[in-house]
């Protein structure tokens with residue numbers, strides 16, 4: 038059983054250090070990167086498949102060379118076997134469609150696996166499209182909003198419980214032949230109810246601890262020429278999505294005007310209160 | 321239905337010394353062995369004094385099974401051993417090194433967190449080779465039965481597991497032993513409560529005048545503990561001291577004594593404080609129930625595929641002042657493993673239980689745990705009238721004269737040092753309190769010490785402990801909240817005290833219909849899982865789920 042998990046680094050919004058360039062693009066280089074929190078569920082689903090059925094888990098991401106850290110984090114949490122980073126200046130600033138083309142090309146270069154796992158939406162783009170678009174490009178069946186998963190490796194089928202339209206109240210169970218793409222819902226919970234599974238997990242934890250330290254030895258980086266991709270179709274030039282503007286919510290460029298008011302200056306203070314009254318609502 | 325359950329050749333519940341020994345023996349015999357331990361880290365749940373003994377006469381000691389243990393996981397060899405008889409501020413010391421060394425190949429001070437987690441790694445390596453392994457954070461909650469026969473275990477965290485052989489090495493308050501109907505937790509007189517402080521001592525070598533491969537054990541008895549039957553200890557570790565006391569639970573309950581205060585009385589007494597660095601720094605406060613093998617060691621600790629080893633079977637020997645639990649757990653665990661391997665070789669796996677029990681008797685282990693001499697003398701020696709007469713005699717001028725005479729010839733020290741005598745000591749006031757007090761009064765010298773030991777309050781002690789609490793899912797339920805049924809726990813619980821609201825048990829006054837009534841209430845948040853209230857209160861008592869509850873860092 039071979040699984041590939043698609044993961045993405047996202048700016049660490051928590052730190053409030055997000056920076057944007059003049060055109061409103063995220064300046065990834067200046068923003069600390071962490072794994073997209075929702076990808077954690079995709080990684081856990083892949084791990085569960087590996088624990089239950091053995092085989093190998095590869096983690097693939099597209100992004101700048103600094104994404105190595107993200108992949109290391111992925112390796113630690115999912116005990117991944119190998120890591121692939123699609124990284125190239127030409128690939129920079131790609132939208133989800135261009136990303137999907139690049140990822141699907143990478144997956145095909147690696148050899149179509151049994152399962153492709155993707156997380157539900159990324160914390161930055163929030164489009165939730167990369168996974169589905171990659172599957173579409175690979176032309177394999179896709180199950181979205183998956184909360185539970187079981188694989189029949191003999192019959193080569195996957196059965197999944199999914200939320201209908203992402204609604205927690207309505208669930209259905211669907212089946213698909215392998216290879217298939219699974220978009221994992223944040224409601225997904227892996228469970229290891231047998232001692233055998235727990236022992237397998239412990240083995241993986243032990244062997245991965247060493248591997249994750251020298252993760253770069255298990256990391257393959259491909260650029261557009263490795264993938265035979267035409268720069269015109271990828272990266273910013275190949276991105277059909279046009280982002281009209283980005284509202285940099287986390288940290289607005291601080292260009293406020295400040296007026297110093299001496300609290301002892303009654304007149305100035307009076308003016309200040311008058312100005313503020315407009316914002317106070319009510320009275 | 322249960323055919324679908326996972327199956328292992330052997331399942332060992334608990335990774336203390338008993339479980340580790342059983343697992344080593346089973347794995348060495350090539351038996352597929354699964355070990356389930358409820359602590360997230362092995363040792364996180366365990367407390368001992370602790371001197372780990374390797375007896376010459378025992379068929380197994382821990383280093384037979386884990387040869388590296390002494391260099392990698394114990395603290396220090398104990399090379400000097402005394403008992404301090406205390407009366408007020410006078411003390412008479414006897415050297416008990418001879419008793420300590422009797423039948424002893426070696427004896428090391430240990431801290432359980434360090435030792436058990438080291439053992440757990442070895443256990444996992446060895447059992448993994450057989451196709452099994454050790455899992456932490458899994459709590460076994462009962463026995464799996466099929467047509468009334470025990471065939472496996474059920475757990476909180478994972479599905480039931482079938483096994484040909486089940487070793488309950490789950491320590492004191494073994495839920496498996498209770499489920500099998502082999503042990504109950506009814507009688508306080510069958511148990512001790514051990515309470516202990518691990519104390520910082522960076523200058524152990526200087527203070528005790530010992531080298532790094534030497535260690536000291538001091539025992540304390542006399543009038544230190546308000547008449548509660550029990551004894552104290554102070555053992556040297558690498559850079560800490562283990563200071564504590566072990567009390568007869570019935571005596572603790574009768575006196576309504578507060579264990580933490582009794583511990584403080586020892587810590588503050590100059591006979592003990594002289595060994596403590598100023599300022600006093602406590603690393604950890606801990607307590608646990610200890611079975612008294614003389615009364616509860618099960619004569620036939622097996623049923624179907626289940627065997628009990630160690631504390632779970634009551635195999636904890638209080639040989640006078642010497643406490644031997646870990647070593648017997650090791651012996652029993654290894655014998656159980658050996659028995660199953662032999663039974664399998666003969667093609668009679670179901671005979672493993674009987675073979676194990678045979679080995680307990682043939683190896684002489686049972687004779688140590690339930691000494692015949694004690695059983696023969698007990699009806700006379702423990703009669704109240706006898707105690708009264710002997711105590712009055714001892715305290716009389718004649719008794720004092722006798723004590724002096726015996727001491728002058730060196731006989732008293734020799735008697736104290738006699739393994740034969742120590743195995744038949746009655747559980748009365750006499751040996752624990754009266755005799756040591758009379759000895760100290762008659763022969764002792766005054767001790768004084770400048771160190772001011774100011775032990776933390778109970779609240780501070782609880783505050784320093786690490787918990788993953790069981791909010792919303794308490795592991796102990798109070799079945800009868802009347803003061804008569806459960807009031808004893810308010811004082812006997814080592815993390816509760818009367819007039820203290822931050823502990824587990826408290827007495828409350830409730831008013832209804834114009835009358836007021838005193839009742840007992842329970843909050844399990846500060847519980848350190850010592851097991852005391854399972855015996856002294858009316859509860860439905862279970863351990864918390866895997867990984868939950870207290871996490872001892874020293875033990």
Ligand SMILES: Cc1cc2nc3c(=O)[nH]c(=O)nc-3n(C[C@H](O)[C@H](O)[C@H](O)COP(=O)(O)OP(=O)(O)OC[C@H]3O[C@@H](n4cnc5c(N)ncnc54)[C@H](O)[C@@H]3O)c2cc1C
Nearest residue numbers: 334336337338358368369370371460491514630631645646
């Ligand atoms: C204060 C004090 C001082 C002592 N001094 C000494 C001494 O100096 N020398 C000495 O030899 N002995 C001493 N003892 C006694 C000694 O600690 C015990 O006899 C010994 O630990 C028994 O070993 P065991 O393997 O049977 O059980 P334990 O060491 O108690 O191990 C039982 C294991 O089972 C696990 N477990 C329990 N229930 C479950 C479950 N349901 N599912 C999964 N796992 C479970 C526990 O977490 C634990 O790891 C002392 C005890 C105390 C409290």
Ligand code: SF4
Nearest residue numbers: 813847848850851853
């Ligand atoms: S609540 Fe019971 S088990 Fe917990 S510490 Fe108190 S007496 Fe011990």
